[in-house]
Amino acid sequence: MTSREAAVRVLQKTEKNEAYANSALKEALAKAGLSALDNAFATELVYGVIRHKMRIDYIISHYSSQKLKNLSIWILSILRIGVYQLLFLDSVPSFAAINESVKLAKRYGHAASAGFVNAVLRAVSKGGEIKIPSIEQYYSHPKWLVDMICSQYPNDCKKILAANNTVAPITVRVNTLKTTPQLLCDSFKKSGITATADGEIITISKFGDLSLLEEYKNGLFIPQDKGAYLAAKAVNPKPGQLVIDVCAAPGGKTTQLAQMSDDKAKVIAFDIHPHKISLIERNAERMGIGSVTALVHDAATIKEEYVGTADSVLADVPCSGLGIIRKKPDIKWTKSPSDIEQIIKLQKSILAASAKYLKKDGVLVYSTCTINKHENSDVTDDFIKRHPFEKVWEKQLLPHIDNCDGFYICKLIRRSF
């Protein structure tokens, strides 16, 4: 199987909503057994097409004799990767983009399909970019999402939409219990990986499965975004304290909380999924962390034994993920406004339950990886209206400004005299 074929198979699956792009891609690449370079190319095609889908589709429909909805998902996916290569990738010669797509069309369509794909892609190659009529199509975001972002961020709207279509840097957090940012950077560089440290967050050039690295196996780092890092940092746990991370898997923030206390706090990690508990445990073990206890628990309900016991609670709640579109572009096509309504209810219940674990002078940190104010400041505003808490501060990180995930972080206490 070629990288293009693998990409088309993944796109076909995601288009039918059978799988998320990241898991479908992982599975397909594992089966295909391609070189690292081909893996990177297949990944580029899948994410590129998902990122720019509406714009690519508009271009296809402009040059196509047939309506898009009359095409099979296979042919449509083949056309999409073809157009993506022609118009978004300078590194691929046009003849290669066209010929390889025609080959795939022969395999996944009938005789006429190959001719049709050939005709459309030749026309695109000759005609090139065309004027894209709407902001939704230009930035490939569904209308509801464009409306939401533009009404909430009128001055930054186009910058946010454009940033969502860029590729996020690959970052990891240094395990300061085992090494230092400097030493870890040196170690990466010895293996030919470019590494730049910004405090405890290191940006690296490595593509693919980071867990294969020796440094990973030795527990010297954990993949983590800077936004997530700053959310856990706001908790600031001290040795001897009890900290609860209520939505903990896979444990990036959990292990950070332990690390920040020099592995001397007691960190309780809840997650609703039993299979994710072992993931948290494995991460803690790999990193040489002993202060984490992971438990299966639904954060929207109250675990009685911890009521009134915690010095701090981190509620990094499930959210729409609209701050991580760079990493998971299919969020644009899979999330809907009604999903978000449901998720806001869940966020409110989790925050209310989280507050119950605090001692009287406890600190509560609420975070999400979305830029949607309805899930962020609106949720914390609603919370402080109903509970005797106050916002110490809140911060919205934005990919185009902070070059990290679009995290929202709010620190809450009840300590005004």
Place this chain on the structure above:
Amino acid sequence: MAIRNILKIGDDALNKKCRNVAKIDGRILTLLDDMAETMRQASGLGLAAPQVGVLRRVVVIDTGDGLIELINPKLTETSDETIDDIEGCLSVPGKWGYVVRPKTATVRALDRHGKEFEMTGEGLLARAFCHELEHLEGNLFTEKVSRYCDPDEIEPKEGSEE
């Protein structure tokens, strides 16, 4: 009972030293009731009389274990051990900062019946005692803040002082 207006930083009453209550009369009892209601309505953990514009040595506190009323309170003992932690003030809305406070503090005061009592608080309650008694001296917590809490707490801007 009535909700009173909480004065905000900049108001002269917050900078004045308060006088002792000479006689616990109806006006003082009403003041105690109003202060408790005002404190609860504002989600505060404590309130001192000057914060509602009355320059008398009267304090109410509720850190979660019930209402404490203090008339003419004095700190009699504080621990050497301290805690550096976040606090805020109902008279300084929107600002929180780190203040070093004794881990435990003991106050002697009169209750609403004029009976003297002594009480020791730890952690949050010790912090509340210290904060409120400073209000009675005309001092605000802002004078003791070592650093304010804001988003820079997680990511200090380059060149900012630690």
